[in-house]
Amino acid sequence: MPGNVVVDVRNVGIRFNMSKEKVDNIKEYFIRLVTRKLKYTEFWALRNVSFRVERGDRVGILGFNGAGKSTLLKLIAGVMKPTEGSIRINGNIAPLIELGAGFDKDYTGGENIYLYSATLGLSREYIDTKYQEIVDFSELGHFIDVPLKNYSSGMKARLAFSIATAVNPEILILDEVLSVGDAKFRAKSEKKIQSLMKNGVTVLFVSHNTTQVRNICNKCILLKNGTLYAKGDTEEICAMYDELTKK
Amino acid sequence: MRALTKYISNFGKYRFLLKELVRKNVKLQYRNSVLGIVWTLLQPLLTMVIISVIFSGVFGKDSSKVVNYSVYILIGRLLHTFFVSATKKGMTSIRGNASIIKKVYVPKYIYPLSGVLSNFITFAISLIDLVVVVAFFNIIDKDPVPLTWRAIGFVIPVIILMFICMGVSLILATLDAYFRDIEYLYDVFTLLLFYVTPIMYTVDKLNIKSEFVLSVLRMNPVYGIIENARAFLLFGNDLAAHFDWNLLIYDIVFAVVINVVGFAVFYRHQDDFILHI
Numbered sequence: 001m002p003g004n005v006v007v008d009v010r011n012v013g014i015r016f017n018m019s020k021e022k023v024d025n026i027k028e029y030f031i032r033l034v035t036r037k038l039k040y041t042e043f044w045a046l047r048n049v050s051f052r053v054e055r056g057d058r059v060g061i062l063g064f065n066g067a068g069k070s071t072l073l074k075l076i077a078g079v080m081k082p083t084e085g086s087i088r089i090n091g092n093i094a095p096l097i098e099l100g101a102g103f104d105k106d107y108t109g110g111e112n113i114y115l116y117s118a119t120l121g122l123s124r125e126y127i128d129t130k131y132q133e134i135v136d137f138s139e140l141g142h143f144i145d146v147p148l149k150n151y152s153s154g155m156k157a158r159l160a161f162s163i164a165t166a167v168n169p170e171i172l173i174l175d176e177v178l179s180v181g182d183a184k185f186r187a188k189s190e191k192k193i194q195s196l197m198k199n200g201v202t203v204l205f206v207s208h209n210t211t212q213v214r215n216i217c218n219k220c221i222l223l224k225n226g227t228l229y230a231k232g233d234t235e236e237i238c239a240m241y242d243e244l245t246k247k
Numbered sequence: 248m249r250a251l252t253k254y255i256s257n258f259g260k261y262r263f264l265l266k267e268l269v270r271k272n273v274k275l276q277y278r279n280s281v282l283g284i285v286w287t288l289l290q291p292l293l294t295m296v297i298i299s300v301i302f303s304g305v306f307g308k309d310s311s312k313v314v315n316y317s318v319y320i321l322i323g324r325l326l327h328t329f330f331v332s333a334t335k336k337g338m339t340s341i342r343g344n345a346s347i348i349k350k351v352y353v354p355k356y357i358y359p360l361s362g363v364l365s366n367f368i369t370f371a372i373s374l375i376d377l378v379v380v381v382a383f384f385n386i387i388d389k390d391p392v393p394l395t396w397r398a399i400g401f402v403i404p405v406i407i408l409m410f411i412c413m414g415v416s417l418i419l420a421t422l423d424a425y426f427r428d429i430e431y432l433y434d435v436f437t438l439l440l441f442y443v444t445p446i447m448y449t450v451d452k453l454n455i456k457s458e459f460v461l462s463v464l465r466m467n468p469v470y471g472i473i474e475n476a477r478a479f480l481l482f483g484n485d486l487a488a489h490f491d492w493n494l495l496i497y498d499i500v501f502a503v504v505i506n507v508v509g510f511a512v513f514y515r516h517q518d519d520f521i522l523h524i
Contacts, residue, residue: 026429
């Protein structure tokens with residue numbers, strides 16, 4: 001892989017077996033097996049998608065609902081494996097897909113910092129050095145010692161965002177997370193992402209908001225029905241997307 | 248070979264996660280109850296008292312076989328509980344952590360592993376019961392337990408049991424990712440396991456004539472674990488007569504096979520979990 005390419009997506013496709021009704025118990029499974037009703041319809045959520053992301057690129061991923069944006073991010077984050085093609089990643093990824101998925105509601109904010117960071121694959125020593133920074137940035141104050149179940153959703157999002165960005169990721173995956181928190185925190189988090197970008201972090205950004213995409217991204221790809229519809233400059237692709245929206 | 252080194256370095260990276268998850272499971276188990284850790288200690292003691300009061304007339308009389316019926320029950324019951332709770336926690340660990348598995352890449356086997364390890368810690372804590380009960384009977388000098396240095400050998404069957412729990416958990420966790428009702432089936436299974444394992448009875452008191460039934464009973468891996476654990480703790484002064492090498496070897500083989508099968512099954516299906524949970 002050439003030195004500058006951090007994400008290399010080649011001819012990626014992913015196929016789901018969709019049954020008309022979800023069979024999730026043994027009884028049902030055997031009844032259908034015996035009566036031969038165990039049919040699946042194949043469905044390609046993504047097919048023939050190829051693109052490269054170079055270090056420091058901010059790539060906007062556009063597309064309508066069901067176009068395969070989230071699936072693509074999950075493939076890049078390593079959560080799912082592609083059915084065909086390959087994905088190569090060079091650097092550590094901080095997925096900000098649905099913030100706080102690794103939290104435990106009975107744990108306090110402070111304990112969750114360790115738990116969530118561990119889920120992101122960090123060591124205890126590293127988190128020790130970052131702990132105070134995370135607490136300060138989240139502005140949670142004494143709430144850091146309160147169990148998470150007593151947090152508001154905005155507080156949770158603030159904590160998750162603080163952890164995910166404090167770890168100096170090389171690749172940042174943002175899935176419409178910039179809409180979290182109140183206006184004040186939103187401004188703060190946008191500033192944080194800007195400063196990360198100045199340090200050369202690579203960003204993959206999913207959004208429906210072309211204004212936000214124009215602000216952040218320098219390149220864009222547009223997905224349509226699971227295929228790569230277009231890729232290129234932000235301005236060009238955003239215009240294309242806005243055009244498609246009007247139809 | 249390269250795959251293996253990659254595998255090991257990946258485990259190194261997520262070692263801290265394993266530790267955090269074990270810590271979390273143990274911590275949270277006690278945080279929300281008033282009695283806290285006392286529960287873990289009280290539960291086996293209560294069952295021990297009830298069973299020994301009711302059944303000591305039938306199974307407790309032959310002290311050459313049980314030495315001390317209360318201690319006899321307690322050893323069996325603690326090991327059985329460890330097996331059941333560890334495998335249950337392991338089984339539900341994939342489904343229970345679905346929200347994380349769907350969002351962030353983590354080596355998935357960490358979850359069943361942490362379920363087994365955290366229950367191992369709970370089990371280790373509950374051994375305080377055993378110490379207290381043995382001390383109690385030895386002090387009042389009623390059916391005293393003749394402890395020798397050989398009692399340390401107790402850890403051998405315990406460690407084997409922990410490995411068996413891991414293998415079983417990997418298989419159950421895989422099944423649970425596809426079929427929810429495996430959890431209910433397993434509840435029935437563990438209840439039956441309680442009766443086919445010599446926890447409150449001694450096998451020879453049952454007067455089972457059929458060789459076939461006896462050998463089926465011995466196929467239960469927990470059977471050998473409990474029998475050998477008792478041999479170390481209760482019969483330290485006559486270990487050779489009570490320790491069963493065949494059962495020990497069977498348990499070791501069982502542990503190895505179940506782990507190989509477990510990892511193979513889990514490894515083969517883990518990329519599929521996300522589509523079902």
